[in-house]
Amino acid sequence: MTDTHSPLPESVWERCFAPLTGYPRLAVAVSGGPDSMALLHLLRCWTESRGDSAEITVLTVDHGLRPESASEAAVVADIAGEMGFTHRTFRWEPDTTEASGIQARARRARYDLMARYCHEAGIPALLTAHHLDDQAETLLMRLARGSGLDGLAAIPSRGDWAGIAIHRPLLDVPKARLIATVAAAGLPYAKDPSNTDSRFERARLRKEQAALQALGLTPEALALAAKRLSRARAALDEAAAEFMASAVRLSCAGSAEVDGVRLRDAPDEIALRTLQRLVAMTGGRQEPVRLAKFETLLDDLRADHAAARTLGGCRIVAGSGKLQIARELRRDGIAELILQPGERALWDNRFVVSLADTAESPVTVRALGEAGARDLADRTPWLNDIPRFARFSLPSCWRNQALVSISCEGLEPDAVRADDTFNARFVHLWDEVGS
Ligand SMILES: Nc1ncnc2c1ncn2[C@@H]1O[C@H](COP(=O)(O)OP(=O)(O)OP(=O)(O)O)[C@@H](O)[C@H]1O
Structure with missing residues (x-):
């Protein structure tokens, strides 16, 4: 050219x-x-x-x-x-x-x-x-801003x-x-x-x-110069994806579990990329998070100082040799949306929710919340496979103030399935991360 x-x-x-x-x-x-x-x-x-x-x-x-x-x-x-x-x-x-x-x-x-x-x-x-x-x-x-390789x-x-x-x-x-x-x-x-x-x-x-x-x-x-640097970025991204494929379990319910020992032992650059990636995927893309915050998180994890914390719309909890990451349910909540029969929409930048055109009437999609999660814990077995706090931000489907479904594609049908016309699919990249 x-x-x-x-x-x-x-x-x-x-x-x-x-x-x-x-x-x-x-x-x-x-x-x-x-x-x-x-x-x-x-x-x-x-x-x-x-x-x-x-x-x-x-x-x-x-x-x-x-x-x-x-x-x-x-x-x-x-x-x-x-x-x-x-x-x-x-x-x-x-x-x-x-x-x-x-x-x-x-x-x-x-x-x-x-x-x-x-x-x-x-x-x-x-x-x-x-x-x-x-x-x-x-x-x-x-x-001019002193950016690192990625920038x-x-x-x-x-x-x-x-x-x-x-x-x-x-x-x-x-x-x-x-x-x-x-x-x-x-x-x-x-x-x-x-x-x-x-x-x-x-x-x-x-x-x-x-x-x-x-x-x-x-x-x-x-x-x-940017093109040459982007080759290095791509190689590091690929190495991080390989690491994630073996050290991360990503749930169809939108939460992630990382092997804590492997994360601590991974090279800094790979561990940081993994954390950044998982926060972006599970946190619904809230405000961009500064690299320095991930660096602090990693330092704390390695020093065993990592109490539960929030970052980029996620809650991050370390313990029992693992790190669990999921969308945080903040006090101001997660926006609801109304879904008409036959409609499909993106909810909270994390799930594609849809309602079949055979549905009898519109539904409201909202976060399951603490009370809902407590109520369902005994009746929906897959809920027990994800961290307790991750259940609160699950997409749930309501009609006339009654919970009718918490169906997540890829997981067993839920116990509340009074309505099987609702579906929620986590949008992030199955093939890149072990599920
Ligand atoms: N108002 C708009 N409507 C639709 N597409 C837009 C609009 N503004 C920008 N774009 C798309 O984004 C491209 C980049 O535009 P611009 O550099 O202004 O955007 P940017 O989003 O600030 O870029 P970056 O993503 O690098 O920050 C445009 O060439 C066009 O394809």
């Missing part, structure tokens, strides 16, 4: 999209800016060039932060429609009392909304249009959000090429003024482009 200012040729986009082969359905995140409009156009070229390509759904989040945002979403909807793709717009209502971190909150809300929709629609993967210049900027920003490896080409695979097929492509691609395709695109607003770190960095390039810190060189 030496010519950085011409449209992307077929040989290149075919290679970019190769990892997407085999998905029956794909969602693509399109803001209406040049990068994601280029991705949309290339995806159309790709689907046209293949007889058996995936069904595409285009997703736009209207953050309502600029007056033009609704009309920009409408333009994306029109273009997606002309291409023969389904389109959905989600409106985000920001909490205006919170003054800080609007970009980070918008980003989190965006991924949550899109992942939720993907679960409802049965779409396993979401594409975003991150590119080489995004990668280079991310590396520089992380350097410096920057944006992964393949990630995960609440059980949905995230693919970034254009990560090796310079932004200028995407602009040339979208221009050659004759597609309109929106300009986001926050890209040049000096209140934001990324925009400040862009203003220093010339100075950085003069020092040899070109986007290509930075992205290459």
Whole structure:
């Protein structure tokens, strides 16, 4: 990819999209800016060039932060429609009392909304249009923060959000090429003024482009460094996954049990990754947790000082040679949701809950709670296989204030099954961790 200012040729986009082969359905995140409009156009070229390509759904989040945002979403909807793709717009209502971190909150809300929709629609993967210049900027920003290996490896080409695979097929492509691609395709695109607003770190960095390039810190060189570091990150992730396969028991009920002796003896990097991973999987992706907190946890475990604690939405309890991790039931509870017959939804970023269309009426899904868990302990044998505290945050299904099911896919039917039209499936990665 030496010519950085011409449209992307077929040989290149075919290679970019190769990892997407085999998905029956794909969602693509399109803001209406040049990068994601280029991705949309290339995806159309790709689907046209293949007889058996995936069904595409285009997703736009209207953050309502600029007056033009609704009309920009409408333009994306029109273009997606002309291409023969389904389109959905989600409106985000920001909490205006919170003054800080609007970009980070918008980003989190965006991924949550899109992942939720993907679960409802049965779409396993979401594409975003991150590119080489995004990668280079991310590396520089992380350097400035003193990030470690994971941070410096920057944006992964393949990630995960609440059980949905995230693919970034254009990560090796310079932004200028995407602009040339979208221009050659004759597609309109929106300009986001926050890209040049000096209140934001990324925009400040862009203003220093010339100075950085003069020092040899070109986007290509930075992205290459990130790519090399990402190989090291991938190797460590793989080693951690192997460790987890033999030292972790992950329950279909969404809790994890780790062999405490093996965790203490594991290399720091592997033990830390295991803890981070399990907290992210079982904790419903609450606020991001700083690495330093995991380092303290590991030190305490090794020094036998690890009393029960909470971290990242989880409760972590050490004892009898094991470590148990499960979603914490906080005082402010876990949000409930109402499920209509025939509906499927993501609950607490952990379980895909569904109600068969034969169900007689809607149900409410909520955490089982302490009283419910006590009541069921003798009647539902698998409950005894998971830690007591992990039972409180299990998905339970209620109708008219009566508990009708706590069915978890992969476990024996429960004793309360007054209704067998409800199902809950833990969203996280069976094949990577022993269950
Ligand atoms: N409002 C939006 N609606 C739909 N997709 C969006 C929206 N904003 C961003 N995206 C998707 O995310 C990609 C990256 O955009 P941007 O760099 O602004 O997002 P980000 O989420 O902050 O990035 P990161 O995930 O690296 O933090 C876009 O190319 C697009 O695919």
